[in-house]
Amino acid sequence: MAAYEEQEYNKPFSFRVWGKMLPFFKPYRKFFAITLGFNIxxxxxxxxxxxxxxYAIDHxxxxxxxxxIWRFAAAYVAVIVIQTMSVYFSVRAATTIEMNVGKDLKWAQFEHxxxxxxxxxxxxxxxxxxxxVMSDTLRIATMVAWGLVDMFWALIYVISVFVIMFLLNVRLALVILLIVPCIAVLTVYxxxxxLHWNRKVRKINSQITSAYNEGITGVKTSKSMVIERDNEKAFFERTSExxxxxxxxxxxxxxxxxxILLFxxxxxxxxxAQGGYxxxxxIMRLGTLSVFISYAVIIFEPIQQLARLLAELISCQANIERVMDLLEQEPNVVDKAEVIKKYGDAFHPKKENWEKIKGDIVFEDVSFRYPDGKExxxxxxxxxxxxxxxxAIVGETGAGKSTLVNLVGRFFEPTYGRIxxxxxDYRERSQLWLHSQIGYVLQNPHLFSGTxxxxxxxxxxxxxxxxxxEAARNVSADEVVMKLEKGYDSDxxxxxxxxxxxxxxxISFARAILANPSIFVLDEATSSIDTHTEQLLQQxxxxxxxxxxxxxxxxxxxxxRQADLILVVKDGKIIEQGTHKELLREKGYYYELYSKQFEEEASMKVFAGGTI
Structure with missing residues (x-):
């Protein structure tokens, strides 16, 4: 099976891309101001x-x-205390930005x-x-809270240091300034x-996360098919890459x-050497030389930091593009503005305006193809x-049986025609209004963590x-529950x-029954239930x-067999429809399916030692 190919994100730096983050930064502008102010x-x-x-050397x-000395010491201690307090308030504001921006980005994606x-x-x-949702949002929040602030600090520091050095001694300042272009060229190179390899690491990390998730969720299949070694080999190849x-x-x-340290x-x-001479x-005081040496040793670290953070800023743009790519995904099924105004949306429903559904459904000249399909x-x-x-909807596996119920549930909409x-027309009502009136029981139902x-x-x-x-008793689920250690409170x-x-x-069936919806959809809902339970459930x-x-x-x-109407689906087309008796009389495709299945079931009973 072909692997999912993730989009490449390698555009040059763009203020437009970063501008998309402003709505997430705006609520915390006070904290941005605090941390930037303290960093200046x-x-x-x-x-x-x-x-x-x-001053200490010269005086x-x-x-x-x-x-x-005491006045000097007091002034120095005061500066250190002020510096410590500034670091505290700056870090506190930056941490607030990091935690809240990360939280808001995660929430926005989860909601979307x-x-x-x-x-x-x-x-x-x-x-x-x-x-x-997890890695990219964390990196954006970290970059915004710490990276941008550190860049701002480094820029102010470097400019201020060169200004002071030129004021103290132009000759020595020029010596240090001449080395800066060398540092810049090396840094860019x-x-x-x-950056190229870091981007590749993050892309492979997404693939590993996907493989890890698939390996965990598919562990039963892996063990039953004894493909642990193949899984390990594939995972090893990804992690090795x-x-x-x-x-x-x-x-x-x-x-x-x-x-950089060498330079x-x-x-x-x-x-x-120059200053000593x-x-x-x-020509120069010893104290001034000591300042230059301190600056010469320290100045290249913020320059290096500035270059590194600039590269990370450009790299972080890929994370923003990935997050915004998700947030800008448009659903294929969207309620119109006037519908939302009346009925609300999934997060703000206006249930007082919801009409009761009777369940009369009409397919009116409906044609449909999937969003990524041509036929x-x-x-x-x-x-x-x-x-x-x-x-009832019947047909071989992959015939397209689920397409009809997905259209009824408005998980997809007709390409042409109306339902x-x-x-x-159900497009004149909200999706939530319809979904709240559908009881869906799947072949592989999903249960949430809990009891x-x-x-x-x-x-x-x-x-x-x-x-x-009572809902559990109605579908014989109580027999299952009673076998569990804590009954209904079993995890x-x-x-x-x-x-x-x-x-x-x-349990999924009981959940659907409890909702008492107007429309039921049972998708192979009894496929994994034993014969005895199935008979009870059918009744x-x-x-x-x-x-x-x-x-x-x-x-x-x-x-x-007791269905009011049976739709026979083949290759995505409805080729026959009628009651069980009518379809058998026609001796068409349904008759072939039914006869074949009856023979298979009869053979299984014979091999099992039963009677037909």
Missing amino acids: FLAGIDVVVPLFQS FITVESLEG LQTLSFSYYNTTPVGYIHAR FQNRI MYRASVRSARLNAVYIPT GSVAAAVVL MVKEE FVLEHFSLHVPAGMNV LIDGV VRENIRYGRLDATDEEIE VGESGGRLSTGEKQL ATGRLLRGHTSFIIAHRLSTI
């Missing part, structure tokens, strides 16, 4: 501190006098993910989504390459950083399903314990992992679905 102040203090050293050490259509999840691996990219980046850093040492040596000739899977299809009708519910009781209660959050237990595990598929189907289903419009996707044709 700190840059000034850091520049001034070496001047204390100069205490050289002249061998302690006159005024709730609105996206099925097609996005069909084409995007969970690992890539997880990397955007190395940082571009380091990340290792090689990380090593390349580390090697470049290992050459770059010592090279700093050369600058300090030149200043010491000038002190000897009494129609349904063409000029018309059908009237009166309220309360039981419709009417109670005589109104059995909590999972059934998702059907109707205000349901009492008695109503939950089902992540995604219901502590229960079998059949047990999850029963209950006949009673519970009475008066409700229902769509049943079935593989076992014996389970849908």
Whole structure:
């Protein structure tokens, strides 16, 4: 199977891309002002501190006098205290920015993910989504809170230091200034390459996250098929690729950083040689030389830091592009503005305006193709399903049975034509209004972490314990619950992992029944249930679905003989429709399917030693 190929993010620096982050930064502008203000102040203090050293040498050490030492000490201590307090308030503000921007970005993505259509999840691996929500948001928040502030500090510091050096001695200042272009050229050369490998590391990290997620969720399949070794080999190849990219980046850093330190040492040596001569000739005071040496040793670190942060700033743009790519994804199914105004949206429903659904459904000349497809899977299809009708949809695996129910549930919309519910085009009503009136029981149902009781209660959050237990009894789920150690208060595990598929189907069925929706969709809902339970469930289903419009996707044709209407799907097209008896009389495709399945079931009974 072809691997999902992630989009490349390698555009040059763009203020437009960063501008998309302003809505997330704006609420914390006060904290930005605090941390930037204190960093300007700190840059000034850091520049001034070496001047204390100069003053001490010229006024205490050289002249061998302690006159005024207490005033000097008090001033120095005061500066250190002010510096410490400034660092505290700056770090506190930066931490607030980091935590809140990261939280807001995660929340915005999580909320947006709730609105996206099925097609996005069909084409995007969970690992890539997880990397955007967790890793990318963390890096953006860290860069904004600390990187930008540190860049600002480094820029102010470097400019201030050169101004002071030129004021103290132009000749020595020029010596240090001449080395700066060398540092700049080296930085541009190395940082571009380091940036390239860092981007590759982050891309591979997304692939590893995706593979890790797939490996965990598919662990039962891996063990049953004994493919642990193959999984390990594939995972090893990905991690090895990340290792090689990380090593390349580390090697470049290992050459770059010592090279910068070498130039700093050369600058300090030149200043010491030139300055020593000038002190000897009494052209310069010893204290001034000590300031220059301090500046010569220190100045290249903020220059290096400035270059590194600039490269990281450009690199972080890729993280912003990835996050915004998710946030700018448009769902394929969107409510119109006037619909949202009346009915609300998923997060702000206006339930007082929701009409009760009777369940009368009309397909009116419906044609449909998937958003990424070229061919129609349904063409000029018309059908009237009166309220309360039981419709079965049958066909071989992959025939397109789920397409119809996905259209009914408005998880997809017709490409052409209309679907009417109670005589109104369902695009004139909200998605949430419709979804709240559909009870969906899947072949592989999803349970949330928590207890059995909590999972059934998702059907109707205000349901009492008695109503939950009654819903379970109605679908024979109580037999499963009673076998569990804590009954309804038993933990089902992540995604219901502590229960079998059949047990999850029963609990999912109870959840749907509790909601008492107008429309039921049962997608192979009894495929993993034993024969005895299935018989009990069919009896209950006949009673519970009475008066409700229902769509049943079935593989076992014996389970849908009592359906009011059977739709036979082949290659995405409805080729036959009618009741069970009518379709058998026609001796068409349905007759072939039914006969073949009957023969298979009969053979299985014979081999099992039963009777036909």
